Amino acid sequence: MEPPFSWIRPEPWGIHIVPADIWVDPSRPVARALVTHGHADHARGGHGETIATPATLAIMELRYQTRAGAMAAGYGETLDIGGGVTATFLPAGHVLGSAQILLEHAGERVIITGDYKRAPDPTCEGFKVTPCDIFITEATFGLPVFNHPPIGEEIAKLLAAREANPDACILVGAYALGKAQRVIAELRAAGHHETIWLHGAMEAMCRLYEEHGVPLGDLRLVSDATKDQMRGHIVMAPPSALGDRWSRRLPDPVTAMASGWMRVRARARQRGVELPLVISDHADWNELTRTITEVNPAETWITHGREEALLRWCELGQRRARALALVGYEDEDD
Amino acid sequence: MGQCAACGAQLVEEFAALLDALVYTTSRNRKLALIAAYLRAAPDPDRGWALAALTDGLDFPAVKSNTIRTLMMDRVDPVLWALSRDFVGDTAETASLLWPEPEDSAPQPDMSVGEVVERLSALTRATAPRELPGLLDRLDSNGRYALIKLATGGMRVGVSARLAKTAFALAFEVPVEEVEEYWHALAPPYPELFAWAADGGEAPDLAHAPRFRPFMLAHPLEDGVVDLADYAAEWKWDGIRVQIVRAGGVTRIYSRSGDDISATFPELLDVLPVDAVLDGELLVRGSAQGGEAGGAASFNALQQRLGRKTVSGKMLKDYPAFVRLYDVLLLEGHDWREQPWKLRRATLEGLMPRLPVSHFDLSQLVEAEDFAALARIRDTARDEAIEGLMLKHRDSPYVAGRKVALWYKWKRDPLLIDCVMMYAQRGSGKRSSFYSDYTFGCWAGDPDAGAELLPVGKAYSGFTDEELKKIDRFVRQNTRSKFGPVREVERKLVFEVAFDSVHASKRHKSGLAMRFPRIHRIRWDKPAHEADRIDALRALIKD
Numbered sequence: 001m002e003p004p005f006s007w008i009r010p011e012p013w014g015i016h017i018v019p020a021d022i023w024v025d026p027s028r029p030v031a032r033a034l035v036t037h038g039h040a041d042h043a044r045g046g047h048g049e050t051i052a053t054p055a056t057l058a059i060m061e062l063r064y065q066t067r068a069g070a071m072a073a074g075y076g077e078t079l080d081i082g083g084g085v086t087a088t089f090l091p092a093g094h095v096l097g098s099a100q101i102l103l104e105h106a107g108e109r110v111i112i113t114g115d116y117k118r119a120p121d122p123t124c125e126g127f128k129v130t131p132c133d134i135f136i137t138e139a140t141f142g143l144p145v146f147n148h149p150p151i152g153e154e155i156a157k158l159l160a161a162r163e164a165n166p167d168a169c170i171l172v173g174a175y176a177l178g179k180a181q182r183v184i185a186e187l188r189a190a191g192h193h194e195t196i197w198l199h200g201a202m203e204a205m206c207r208l209y210e211e212h213g214v215p216l217g218d219l220r221l222v223s224d225a226t227k228d229q230m231r232g233h234i235v236m237a238p239p240s241a242l243g244d245r246w247s248r249r250l251p252d253p254v255t256a257m258a259s260g261w262m263r264v265r266a267r268a269r270q271r272g273v274e275l276p277l278v279i280s281d282h283a284d285w286n287e288l289t290r291t292i293t294e295v296n297p298a299e300t301w302i303t304h305g306r307e308e309a310l311l312r313w314c315e316l317g318q319r320r321a322r323a324l325a326l327v328g329y330e331d332e333d334d
Numbered sequence: 335m336g337q338c339a340a341c342g343a344q345l346v347e348e349f350a351a352l353l354d355a356l357v358y359t360t361s362r363n364r365k366l367a368l369i370a371a372y373l374r375a376a377p378d379p380d381r382g383w384a385l386a387a388l389t390d391g392l393d394f395p396a397v398k399s400n401t402i403r404t405l406m407m408d409r410v411d412p413v414l415w416a417l418s419r420d421f422v423g424d425t426a427e428t429a430s431l432l433w434p435e436p437e438d439s440a441p442q443p444d445m446s447v448g449e450v451v452e453r454l455s456a457l458t459r460a461t462a463p464r465e466l467p468g469l470l471d472r473l474d475s476n477g478r479y480a481l482i483k484l485a486t487g488g489m490r491v492g493v494s495a496r497l498a499k500t501a502f503a504l505a506f507e508v509p510v511e512e513v514e515e516y517w518h519a520l521a522p523p524y525p526e527l528f529a530w531a532a533d534g535g536e537a538p539d540l541a542h543a544p545r546f547r548p549f550m551l552a553h554p555l556e557d558g559v560v561d562l563a564d565y566a567a568e569w570k571w572d573g574i575r576v577q578i579v580r581a582g583g584v585t586r587i588y589s590r591s592g593d594d595i596s597a598t599f600p601e602l603l604d605v606l607p608v609d610a611v612l613d614g615e616l617l618v619r620g621s622a623q624g625g626e627a628g629g630a631a632s633f634n635a636l637q638q639r640l641g642r643k644t645v646s647g648k649m650l651k652d653y654p655a656f657v658r659l660y661d662v663l664l665l666e667g668h669d670w671r672e673q674p675w676k677l678r679r680a681t682l683e684g685l686m687p688r689l690p691v692s693h694f695d696l697s698q699l700v701e702a703e704d705f706a707a708l709a710r711i712r713d714t715a716r717d718e719a720i721e722g723l724m725l726k727h728r729d730s731p732y733v734a735g736r737k738v739a740l741w742y743k744w745k746r747d748p749l750l751i752d753c754v755m756m757y758a759q760r761g762s763g764k765r766s767s768f769y770s771d772y773t774f775g776c777w778a779g780d781p782d783a784g785a786e787l788l789p790v791g792k793a794y795s796g797f798t799d800e801e802l803k804k805i806d807r808f809v810r811q812n813t814r815s816k817f818g819p820v821r822e823v824e825r826k827l828v829f830e831v832a833f834d835s836v837h838a839s840k841r842h843k844s845g846l847a848m849r850f851p852r853i854h855r856i857r858w859d860k861p862a863h864e865a866d867r868i869d870a871l872r873a874l875i876k877d
Contacts, residue, residue, distance in 0.1 A: 266422070
């Protein structure tokens with residue numbers, strides 16, 4: 001008999017499910033891939049066959065202009081992926097379409113979370129706690145200093161800054177997939193119904209969200225606006241555009257950034273951020289540790305992020321844990 | 335939050351908000367406006383304490399960074415603390431984020447800045463660990479950050495003393511030069527300063543106080559030429575610029591930033607026989623600078639004396655200090671500052687016979703026929719181990735700060751050497767996620783014959799933000815091993831390092847220490863084995 005869990009093998013470029021010869025979030029092209037969510041570091045193009053949720057497949061199609069080899073898996077649906085392994089996609093609460101993947105083989109249960117959070121998000125389904133033997137978790141914000149405040153507080157700061165700067169615009173740097181739509185949806189929920197101006201790179205993704213039933217209100221493109229039209233308004237752009245020449249077309253922008261890294265002053269200063277908004281689509285320290293406690297697996301594997309601290313926490317709580325050295329996952333802008 | 339309705343006192347939270355606003359503002363004008371608005375809104379003594387805190391003018395000996403770390407060790411696992419501290423890059427901020435929120439969330443009484451200062455001042459090393467938690471429990475994470483910064487100093491919010499003084503002047507529409515003059519003679523929370531500037535009271539009476547006057551500074555002479563009929567030249571001695579002041583029989587020595595360093599140089603406190611304010615270079619006796627005639631040891635020797643609060647007899651004997659005088663500002667009740675330099679110079683020369691030669695001499699003028707001849711003399715500065723030349727307009731009044739075309743400094747060109755990066759360390763503060771401090775080495779022999787690199791220096795400046803990103807990437811991709819915040823890297827990146835001088839040193843394995851090393855160019859193109867050898871660097875020692 002083979003040793004327990006030898007059917008699942010972490011390699012530097014992804015997690016290999018050996019009997020099915022299928023990879024989870026591989027960072028290089030493979031014949032068969034399971035993809036947790038649409039962020040580019042997890043959902044790469046060029047696989048022969050890609051199994052993901054319908055929304056993730058739509059996001060990948062938007063990014064890579066192809067649906068070749070796409071196979072949809074709805075939340076809660078159990079698929080036979082070959083070699084005696086089944087895969088079930090469960091909501092991860094990270095972005096639209098994001099999933100944890102529950103893998104079962106020979107009575108052993110493994111969950112790969114991809115990226116996730118526990119805080120409520122109007123743009124995607126919430127994380128579902130599911131029991132398993134091995135829990136493979138991210139640790140992007142795996143340090144006890146990361147404590148994301150309730151998003152309402154940060155949205156209130158953004159609206160107050162807008163109020164205080166009627167002649168300027170508030171330029172919010174936010175990841176184009178997920179963060180931008182969440183901030184817009186939360187602004188709407190807070191009663192802000194004015195036009196929100198978008199960088200061109202965000203338009204298609206916002207439209208995709210709306211097609212998936214996430215209303216975002218009146219959105220228009222910066223390229224269609226005059227400076228005066230944007231005064232006193234909120235403008236959204238990908239973080240890379242903040243210090244870019246593109247922003248010269250804006251009326252005296254106050255630079256904001258929506259990111260979990262904004263918790264640390266030096267990080268905000270490095271990016272020249274004047275209004276840091278601590279908004280993240282990843283679990284903070286308390287969410288990570290609470291999730292491990294609730295799932296209560298026999299063993300925790302940590303894929304990427306600040307794995308040393310989470311390992312230490314597991315050690316202190318006498319939980320078995322190990323860090324996987326996966327390459328290619330980025331965390332700079334979230 | 336905000337002002338206490340009952341008493342008008344400025345709360346810690348409000349000061350915390352000011353600190354945060356300063357952290358996130360890069361614009362100087364915006365910083366000035368923020369500080370000015372705070373000073374106008376806050377009452378005494380809160381505004382004075384805040385001002386002192388911003389300019390590192392507060393000291394609570396019972397609370398040090400280590401006190402905070404010890405408190406945290408009782409509350410957080412040491413490994414999690416170390417990982418967090420390393421990531422955040424600042425002890426106060428890490429502690430403010432990791433401090434456990436009190437279980438009992440009953441509303442806490444408000445605290446004013448004044449109250450916090452009062453309570454911090456009352457702490458001793460013994461009581462601090464008991465009392466601090468109660469204060470921290472009353473604040474949110476931003477408030478805790480402000481409190482710890484207030485207690486331990488080192489605000490790092492990009493506010494220099496000069497900026498704070500300018501903001502003060504702006505807030506109350508008073509001349510910044512006057513603010514600077516009074517400032518250093520008064521103690522926090524500066525009630526007399528606010529009474530004068532904010533409340534229209536009398537100017538502080540400092541006639542009989544040995545107070546600091548703002549220094550006159552020089553612009554670098556880039557590629558310009560001056561007419562020696564208009565400008566006098568003197569050596570730019572390599573010591574520390576000081577102002578020695580005697581008033582009412584009391585002598586004080588101030589550094590360039592206006593810090594009182596009298597305690598470090600006790601031998602100079604009873605040798606000035608007249609009430610005066612003199613500008614000069616503090617040096618240690620020796621012959622490194624300008625040979626026997628120069629009479630001054632290298633900066634390296636002076637460094638043995640700096641930063642000490644108590645000075646041993648041996649120190650006084652081995653490294654005797656004296657002041658080489660440049661200028662006179664006040665003498666026996668007469669203010670010479672508005673007079674032309676040539677008159678002040680004559681006055682100073684007239685004063686010299688009255689000063690003890692044991693502790694004072696005069697910075698000699700450097701005579702040259704014309705500018706070209708002066709340039710040739712400057713070229714010998716290297717051999718004389720002197721920093722360069724000063725050029726002073728013969729008609730220049732003594733004015734605070736840098737004024738165009740009055741004084742120039744004309745430094746000798748830096749020395750250059752090619753070194754190989756060996757270690758990189760993560761920066762602090764704004765650079766906390768970047769590998770920005772580099773240790774570099776030179777070859778101990780022929781690299782092709784297997785010689786090793788030995789570290790010769792460390793630099794963290796001289797590159798642009800873009801270059802920093804590129805080097806940071808290089809470090810991450812070429813790491814050999816990690817030691818906490820330090821990475822040892824593959825020996826393949828060559829830095830052309832500029833430095834002012836090099837000295838023998840027992841502190842480094844290479845036996846050498848560079849002065850003012852900075853990255854001059856990054857030689858992405860140059861193979862490491864073509865970098866310089868230790869011998870080449872050793873040949874430049876002039877001690």
